[in-house]
Amino acid sequence: MRLNELYPQYSVDMVLEEPAGEDGADVDAAIVAYPHGAAAPVVAALREQGTKVVDLSADFRLHDLDTYGRWYGEHGAPQLLDESVYGLTEHNEEKLKGARLVACPGCYPTAVLLALLPLVKQKLISIDDIIIDAKSGVSGAGRTLKQNILFSEAGEGVSPYGIGSHRHVPEIEQELAFAAKAPVAVNFTPHLVPMSRGELCTCYVRLAGKTTANEVRAALAKAYAKSRFVRVVEDGVVPATQHVRGSNECHIGVFADRIPGRVIVISAIDNLVKGSAGQALQNFNVMYGFDETLGLEQLPLFP
Secondary structure: OEHHHHOOOOOOOOEOOOOOOOOOOOOOEEEEOOOOOOHHHHHHHHHHOOOEEEEOOOOOOOOOHHHHHHHHOOOOOHHHHHHEEEOOHHHOHHHHHOOOEEEOOOHHHHHHHHHHHHHHHOOOEEEEEEEEEEEEOHHHHOOOOOHHHOHHHHOOOOEEOOOOOOOOHHHHHHHHHHHHOOOOOOEEEEEEOOOOOOEEEEEEEEEOOOOOHHHHHHHHHHHOOOOOOEEEOOOOOOOOHHHOOOOOOEEEEEEEOOOOOEEEEEEEEOOOHHHHHHHHHHHHHHHOOOOOOOOOOOOOOOO
16 A cells, blocks of 8 residues: 555655564664554564664563553563653653653653653652643544544534543553652543544642642753753643644643642643654654654644
8 A cells, every 4th residue: 555545635645555574674773653552573573683663552661570460461562661662752852862762651651750750850740639631632632533532423513532541551650650759549530522632631730749730841841941842831732633733732830729738730642643743753763863853844824
């Protein structure tokens, strides 16, 4: 099949083929975008041939095999879990430089972790009171035929899904726990929104000690001062999915809650770029010492 048969908007003369077993033998690096479960054996075969891999599935995100088994089933290449580097680029840049296998985060964990990791690391928020209200466009469910993402089903309505049992929860908790050096549990509820792309995560957290919302915003701004893609917006500016559409950017906003001692942290990304393919390319660039923005200079499309 030609690329433009699958995606008519691309006029690149490229043929898409199923990989053969020996196809990775003379390939330096590969970006694998297979479904969960199907990715692991493909990645294992590529690694056996010495190919460096950036994987977009969930197969190498979770470092605990039992946790993976509870959420995804039997693992196809458990021997590679210790080799895998979690590819949240802004927080694992040094490890990515020498990585041979990178596990790109899920879209929801990307938006949530970019907003909360610096705050957990600096002990600015309580780790036992984190509530995440997340919303994503229909493309987050993939291109397979599902009733809930049909136009007539998804249009003109918003609905929660994966309530209390979404597969991205253990990934979020794993990375927050690494940062906190203690177990972390979060309340996470995603919602399907009738738009093609975009993701917004609203995190309700309790401040630690006498920390203020302004101090939280300042800490985030300092953490991402040198970041090429993460921007902490000014006081009073509300992050929105249309402000990052088509880009590899993440916008983060901080608001004081009317309830004393609480703060609301909002992050917005394009789930297909920063939440998926864009972050994969960003990780690839870091792995090979290229400019981090190579191939990712597209500005947000608005309106």
